[in-house]
Amino acid sequence: MNRLTAFSIVTLLVIGAGLAQARDLSAAEAQNLLDAGTILPFKKLNATALAEHPGATLTDTELEEEYGKYRYKVDLRDAKGIEWDLELDAVTGKVLKNHQDT
Structure with missing residues (x-):
């Protein structure tokens, strides 16, 4: 493999990794999305997670924003002390992931 090919492959991997990562939203960005009615209120999203x-x-x-979608990630501790990781669609409130933290 020549240097140019190796450099091209590494460059594509770095660019691809950067595009695939979720981006944490700032408080100001979150407030703008709430004000615009784009995402559900956090109180409602928290209630949905706690109901699980x-x-x-x-x-x-x-x-977080990933691929143009807004995800609300919640960590919970149940009455038995078990940790849970939940992920909700911040626009619809649908629970996307609900698994025990390992």
Whole structure:
């Protein structure tokens, strides 16, 4: 493999990795999306997540954008101390992932 081919492959991998990563949104960006009605209120998203594990408490939340979609990620701790990772569509409120943290 010549240097130009190797450089091209590495460049494509770096560009591809950068495009695939989710981007955390700032508080100002989140507020703009809320004000525009683009995403659901966080109170509603939190209630949806907590309904999946009654008696659980929120330990962390974050809003991300990936491929033009807004994801609300929630970490919960249930009454037994088990940690859960949930991911919701921030536009519809649909639960996309709900699994025990390992």
